[in-house]
Amino acid sequence: xxxxxxxxxxxxxxxxxxxxxxxxxxxxxxxxxxxxxxxxxxxxxxxxxxxxxxxxxxxxxxxxxxxxxxxxxxxxxxxxxxxxxxxxxxxxxxxxxxxxxxxxxxxxxxxxxxxxxxxxxxxxxxxxxxxxxxxxxxxxxxxxxxxxxxxxxxxxxxxxxxxxxxxxxxxxxxxxxxxxxxxxxxxxxxxxxxxxxxxxxxxxxxxxxxxxxxxxxxxxxxxxxxxxxxxxxxxxxxxxxxxxxxxxxxxxxxxxxxxxxxxxxxxxxxxxxxxxxxxxxxxxxxxxxxxxxxxxxxxxxxxxxxxxxxxxxxxxxxxxxxxxxxxxxxxxxxxxxxxxxxxxxxxxxxxxxxxxxxxxxxxxxxxxxxxxxxxxxxxxxxxxxxxxxxxxxxxxxxxxxxxxxxxxxxxxxxxxxxxxxxxxxxxxxxxxxx
Ligand code: GDP
Ligand code: IMO
Ligand code: MG
Numbered sequence: 444x445x446x447x448x449x450x451x452x453x454x455x456x457x458x459x460x461x462x463x464x465x466x467x468x469x470x471x472x473x474x475x476x477x478x479x480x481x482x483x484x485x486x487x488x489x490x491x492x493x494x495x496x497x498x499x500x501x502x503x504x505x506x507x508x509x510x511x512x513x514x515x516x517x518x519x520x521x522x523x524x525x526x527x528x529x530x531x532x533x534x535x536x537x538x539x540x541x542x543x544x545x546x547x548x549x550x551x552x553x554x555x556x557x558x559x560x561x562x563x564x565x566x567x568x569x570x571x572x573x574x575x576x577x578x579x580x581x582x583x584x585x586x587x588x589x590x591x592x593x594x595x596x597x598x599x600x601x602x603x604x605x606x607x608x609x610x611x612x613x614x615x616x617x618x619x620x621x622x623x624x625x626x627x628x629x630x631x632x633x634x635x636x637x638x639x640x641x642x643x644x645x646x647x648x649x650x651x652x653x654x655x656x657x658x659x660x661x662x663x664x665x666x667x668x669x670x671x672x673x674x675x676x677x678x679x680x681x682x683x684x685x686x687x688x689x690x691x692x693x694x695x696x697x698x699x700x701x702x703x704x705x706x707x708x709x710x711x712x713x714x715x716x717x718x719x720x721x722x723x724x725x726x727x728x729x730x731x732x733x734x735x736x737x738x739x740x741x742x743x744x745x746x747x748x749x750x751x752x753x754x755x756x757x758x759x760x761x762x763x764x765x766x767x768x769x770x771x772x773x774x775x776x777x778x779x780x781x782x783x784x785x786x787x788x789x790x791x792x793x794x795x796x797x798x799x800x801x802x803x804x805x806x807x808x809x810x811x812x813x814x815x816x817x818x819x820x821x822x823x824x825x826x827x828x829x830x831x832x833x834x835x836x837x838x839x840x841x842x843x844x845x846x847x848x849x850x851x852x853x854x855x856x857x858x859x860x861x862x863x864x865x866x867x868x869x870x871x872x873x874x875x876x877x
Contacts, residue, residue: 454672456675458485458718459777461669461670463487463489464858466503468873474509474510475502476513477517477670480517480579481579482577483671484747485746489861494861495536500513500524513546514699514700515546515548518578518579518688519550522636544649545651546652550593556581557577557578572721591614599641604637608637616628616630652701655705667692667695673769674804676688676694706770708873711766714781715777716781724806726755734754736784764805766852772852773855774850774852779857780865789819790845796808820838822835822838827865
């Protein structure tokens with residue numbers, strides 16, 4: 444469990460299969476830490492055919508002997524966290540302060556954040572962002588605003604919580620009534636509920652930055668579990684159709700309370716095609732039978748909201764950009780099996796923008812990018828049983844190799860099914876890290 448840290452991040456618009464890869468690597472890590480986002484994330488892990496979908500609790504929770512950390516950069520929803528802890532415990536997963544720590548500095552998602560998220564989206568009509576309605580944007584807005592924010596440390600102090608929540612709740616009620624004609628929330632009821640929630644969660648709350656820096660000093664491996672995908676990064680994604688935190692590897696130090704040197708070996712997770720939930724530009728989107736076929740084959744419905752995901756061809760101009768941004772060392776190519784029924788596969792290699800060829804996505808010009816594609820033959824056979832790279836049909840191997848070549852990085856992991864076993868290691872440096 445000692446050795447170089449690993450950072451797992453999404454290179455597209457989220458749902459790339461980060462949960463599966465974190466689970467695969469967690470057993471070789473002493474710590475698994477979330478540093479961004481909140482319950483907008485939905486990470487799926489499938490163990491022996493049993494499916495676990497987690498939102499706030501790191502995916503390392505399914506492994507014995509791993510300390511799971513919810514870092515200071517997370518928008519922490521205590522109600523969702525408690526539901527999730529209890530649901531996992533009911534399925535036999537051991538959870539205690541021995542294997543779960545929540546940062547005292549994380550910002551709390553309060554009921555008004557979720558309400559504000561919904562009201563704001565409703566009022567925007569066709570211009571809405573298409574958020575997960577988990578209160579993420581409003582929580583981070585209050586974090587930046589400071590005076591209207593509540594952190595976990597304050598949640599745990601009933602006197603401070605009552606004082607602050609009364610003040611902030613009154614402002615929110617006035618604002619929502621004026622802007623959206625909304626009925627007032629019962630702030631005293633909310634306070635009572637959150638005082639109780641805080642008591643249940645108190646044993647888990649601690650200084651997680653200190654914990655992780657101590658792990659660093661002791662040479663214990665930390666695995667940083669990214670949320671969302673780099674194209675949803677607040678600074679570097681397709682703004683304003685993004686989430687509200689820094690989700691690329693650039694967000695790890697600030698969101699976990701470690702030095703930039705702790706980021707370690709960066710594994711970039713990508714689908715063998717592209718999906719996106721919510722609004723915003725998506726150059727390779729397929730609004731046709733092929734897109735529908737990919738959605739059906741990949742069961743592309745949101746883990747958090749159940750919304751159908753928009754589907755399209757692989758866009759290597761996007762991944763080239765996000766892999767550079769996050770300093771990706773190796774790629775994990777996920778859901779390759781989903782493409783098995785297609786006669787031929789297209790890969791976007793570059794764009795035409797204003798008559799010029801552009802090889803690296805620039806989120807500010809994505810809406811007017813026209814895709815340049817190359818076409819590869821499909822393999823038209825079931826690959827879910829393949830366990831080595833050599834067992835894959837030649838056309839599938841060619842596809843994987845071409846993806847690595849176009850992005851300029853090695854494909855270390857190929858995934859051919861949701862289960863732990865359906866994973867092919869292919870010249871991955873990870874083994875060398877152990
Ligand atoms: P995350 O948010 O990046 O962790 O990804 P999600 O869990 O939201 O979505 C990925 C989905 O793909 C989940 O339902 C996984 O179980 C599933 N999945 C992961 N890898 C594979 C794969 O190689 N093949 C197939 N068919 N499904 C996969
Ligand atoms: P994981 O970790 C896919 C998207 C939403 C919306 C935009 C803003 O499972 O990959 P927000 O609720 O964050 O304000 O929504 O971001 N989004 C995700 N899409 N996977 C996610 O997480 C996402 N988290 C947020 O659909 O377009
Ligand atoms: Mg997801």
